[in-house]
Amino acid sequence: MDIIAVLRADLGAGVVHGPDEADFPRHSRDFLNAAPDGVALIGVAYPRTTEQVSHILRACNAAGVAVQPQGGLTGLAGGGVPQAPCLVLSLERMRAILEIDADAGTMTVEAGVVLETVQKAADAAGLFFPLDLGGRGSAQIGGNAATNAGGNRVLRYGMMRDLVLGVEAVLADGTVLTSLNKMIKNNAGYDLKQLFIGSEGTLGIITRLVLRLFPKPQSVSTALLALDDYPAVLDLLRRARAGFGGTLSAFEVMWPDFYTLGTSALGRQPPVAEGHGIYVLIETMGTDPAADQVRFEEVLGAALEDGVAQDAVIAQSDAQTQALWAIRDCPGEFPKVFWPQISFDVSLPTGEIGLRVPELRARLERAFPGVRTVFFGHVADSNLHLSVHPVEDPMPVHAIDEVVYSAIGEWRGSISAEHGIGTIKRAFLHHSRTAQEIALMRLLKAALDPNGILNPGKVI
C-alpha cells in the first residue's frame, strides 16, 4: 500500500489528500517562485494536531518519502516550494490561539495561525505583537519563525528570533520536542529552539510557539528628511540613536532614483523636493504621546539647524504618516513604473553601505550596459534592498545574481538579510558563509534528519 493510502487509513481522508483531490497548483508556488515543471507531488496533508504531524513524519521517514512543509506561502526565496516528488505538509489547519498570558507577556499559538490574526488577538488583549510585513494577511506564524522573518520594526523589537520564547517542533523521525518556555530567562541546557528558527523547515517542523507580547505603543512620530550624502545619514543616525534610544522604530534610507519612483513617477507630489542627495524616513514608537512628539521635533530640529539635514517634513496626522510610508512602500507598485525587475535583500555593515551603493551600481552598469538600479533599505539594521531593471529579454537573472552576491561576499555582507536562502540563493550561500560553516550546517542536517526527508533541496 502506498504511503498516501496508509496515512489516509490512519488519519482519515480529510487530513490527507491524494493526487486525485489535492490542490497541487496552490501548493506548488510561493509569492515569487514556482515548482519546476513536472514535479510530481504525491499528496497534501493538513494535520490538525502535533500528534498527526508526528505520525506523518514517522511514516514518511520510515518510507524515505520527502516532506515539503508549508505555511502561508508568502515567502520570496522558494523555501516552501517543492523541488522534487514529495508529500506537502501544510500547517494551515493548526490555527488555534491557545493562551494569552498578560502577566508573562506571552501568547501560545499553533503554527498555522495567520500573522494578522496574532496581531489582532494581541491588540484585543491590550498588548502588541510587533512583527509586521507585507504578507501579514496570509503568512503563518510558524513560517515566520521557520524563516526568522524581519520586516518593518526590527530596529525596535528585533527579528522573529527575538520574539519567540518557546517552540514545539517535530523532528524528522516523528519525535515531538516540546519546549514551550514562557520565561525570558531560562538557561537550563542548550537553547534548542534556535535550531528551528531560521532553518526553513529543514531540521524540524514547528507545530506550536510561545510568542513575546509588548505594551502597545502610545505614540508614533514620523518624518521624512532630505540630506546631502551618506555621511550625513550616519550623522543623523547617531543623533537618532542617542536622542530616541529604544523608541527608534524605523530608519529607512532611500537613494534619489528610488525616491523619484515613489513620488513623481507614480504621480505623487514629493513631500520634500526631489534633487537632494539622499532621503531618510524616521519613526519612533513611545509610551508618552505629548513628550515623545516634543522630543522628536527637538532632535530633528537640531539636525536641521546644524545642517545635517537640508529639509524635513514631520507628519501631523495619520494620513500624512501613511503618505510618507507609501513612498517607502512603493516597491509594491513597481509593476507600474519599474518592470520587469529583480530584487535583492542583502546586508552590509551600516557604516559601509554608502560607499558600496555606487560601487555596486558601477559593477552592474559595467556588466549590463543600460541596466537601471534603485537602492533603499532599513540601513540602521544593516539591511539594503536593491532592485535591478535589466534591458535584456529574457532577463539574465543568474548573471545579475552572480554580480551582486559576489560583491556582497567580497565586502563580507550577507546575501540574505531577511528573506532566507530557500532554493533561489542556495547556489550563492558560499559567498556569505565559509566552507567550515557550511560543513557544520550539513553536519547538523545529517544529525537531525539522517534520511534527508525534511524540505530537501533547501538552504544547503
Place this chain on the structure above:
Amino acid sequence: MDIIAVLRADLGAGVVHGPDEADFPRHSRDFLNAAPDGVALIGVAYPRTTEQVSHILRACNAAGVAVQPQGGLTGLAGGGVPQAPCLVLSLERMRAILEIDADAGTMTVEAGVVLETVQKAADAAGLFFPLDLGGRGSAQIGGNAATNAGGNRVLRYGMMRDLVLGVEAVLADGTVLTSLNKMIKNNAGYDLKQLFIGSEGTLGIITRLVLRLFPKPQSVSTALLALDDYPAVLDLLRRARAGFGGTLSAFEVMWPDFYTLGTSALGRQPPVAEGHGIYVLIETMGTDPAADQVRFEEVLGAALEDGVAQDAVIAQSDAQTQALWAIRDCPGEFPKVFWPQISFDVSLPTGEIGLRVPELRARLERAFPGVRTVFFGHVADSNLHLSVHPVEDPMPVHAIDEVVYSAIGEWRGSISAEHGIGTIKRAFLHHSRTAQEIALMRLLKAALDPNGILNPGKVI
C-alpha cells in the same frame, strides 16, 4: 611523548604549563565550587591566538585528552571546574579589543577580555555595553557568552545571547568556525552562533565575538515602593510596562524577610517602613533626562493615588539610588546576617510567582522544620532567587535541591534562570527539560564532539 611535551614543543613553554609549573589551585575552582579531591590536571594552556586554540584542540582530540575551557572563573554552577583529569584551556591571554565600529554599533573582541574592560571601552567610545553583573571585574566576555549571562539589565537589553552578533569558535577537532557577523539582519543559512552561546563550552570554544553596543542612557530614574501583595505587584508591572515601554530597565521584587535582611538586619534605616506585604525596586533608563523623570513620577504617583502602592521613595541623587540598590544587592552581605545559606536561581512564569513563593516556603518548612527562606528576584524577567538557611549541620544540600527543583519542575519553571547548569544542576536537568529535549542535546553533543573532549561532565 605525552601531550604536554608535544604541545610545549609545538607552541612554546610560555603557552603550555606542565604539572611542575601550572597553578592548579587557581584553575580548580569557580566562585562557589571546587574540583573534587584528587582530580589530576595534566597542564594549563594559555593560547594567544585562535590558531593556537585550534592546534591544542586538534591534538587533544586525536589523543582523547579532555579539555576544560575557562574564562574568569566567576561562575556559580561549576561549569568551569575540572571534574576529571584534563588539560585546562584558559582564554585569559586572548584579551585584545580588535575593533569598535560606532556606525554598526559593534565591538569585536577576543574571548578573554574582562567584562568591565568591554564596558569601559564602549563608554570611552561614547557608547554603552549593557551586560552587567557582580563578577564584572574578572568575568571574561567569552565566558559570559558561553554561559548566556544575564544580570541586572536583562529587562531592557536582553540576555548575553541578545548582545552577541557574531562569534568565532573552535570545534573539538580544531576546525575554526569564523562567523564574525556585524549585521543585525542576517538570514544566510543556520544561525550557528546559537550553538555556542549558553552551551557552557561543551560544543566548542569561543575565541572571538562581535558584541552589540547601544547609545548611552542619558537618564536613570529609580524608586522603591511598598505594596500589599503580589496581585498589586502585577498591577504595578502592567503600569510600568505601559507607561515606560522600552525604557523600563529593572523591576526587582523583594519579599518582607529579604527586605528586613537588606535594611534593619544590616543596621540600615529602611527607606520605606518595614511591615508591608512586598517591596519593588523600579528603574528606567532613557534618553531625555527632564521628560523621563517627569514621566517616572507621573506613573508612580498614579499608582500611589490609585492605591496600588502604599508607599514610595523616588531617588533624588546618585547616593539615594545607590542606597536603594544596596538593599537589593544585600546577598553579597549575607555572610554577616544569613549564613550558611544555599542560593537558588530559578524561573517561573511571572504571573504565578506570587502563588508559588508561599507554596515553596511551605514545602521547605515541612521537609526541614526550622529552615529559614528569603525570596527576591527580577520577576518581570520571570527570574526568582531564593536563599535557604538550613538548621542542620552539615547542610542537607542535595535534599534541599531536590525539594526546590522538583517543585519548579512540577510548576513548569526552569531550574536555571541565568546561572547555567554546570555540574551542580546536572542531576536535576530532567525537572526542566523533557527526555526528548535531553536526547536532542546529547545528539548535538555527539555530532559536534564525538570523542567527548570538551568540558566533560557538564550540562548533560
